[in-house]
Amino acid sequence: MPQRRKPASEVTPEYEDSGLFKSKVGQISVELVPQMTRNSRNDLVVRGFANRTIEIEVAFAGRRVKEAGPLEARLRAMLSNAVRASSAAGADAPDIDYIRLPVLIEGAWRPRFRRDQTGWETRSYYLFAARWSILDDEGNTVSFGSPPLVMMSNLSD
Structure with missing residues (x-):
């Protein structure tokens, strides 16, 4: 299969955003859990x-x-604190699904297809984040990221 990616030196922010945000960008409140990974593109x-x-x-x-x-550091700290607290209480390790960080994300949904062991493809979605906001330790809102530099034609809907 031929390599279709541009060299990193040729990727402008506009080009990058045109590939990431192919659908309408919106805001959604999510709760993230401290379960993280990196994909082949280091995302x-x-x-x-x-x-x-x-x-x-x-x-x-x-x-x-x-x-x-x-x-990422905040999620790791939350997990560490939860494990430490459960260990001090003599309890089992905490269920990672109950360690949640509220985050307001501005981004776009992208479909993803996975093939299971029987060969069926199931559709799920990634939320690609452009900007996001969390509360710091003092309760102040801290924002990261930047708005997409491309405007899709369906944003005016």
Whole structure:
């Protein structure tokens, strides 16, 4: 399969955003859990919940992944504190699904297809984050990221 990616030196913010935000950008409140991974493009992918019950994955991609460091550190600290507290209480390790960080994300949904063991493809969605806001330790809102530099034609709907 031929390599279709541009060299990093040729990728402008506009070009990057045109690939990431192919659908309407909106705001959604999510709760992220401290379960993170990196994909083949080194994007940070964090598991979370929308509407408290719908499991989603949020991707911090491209140039925005550099700004996700404080979010990643906050999630790791939350997990560490929960494990330490349960250990001190003599309880079992905490269920990671109940360690949640509320985050307001401005981004776009992208479909994802996965093939299961039987060969069926299931459709799920990534939320690609352009901007996001969390509360710091003092309760102040701290924002990261930047608005997409491309305007899709369906944004005027």
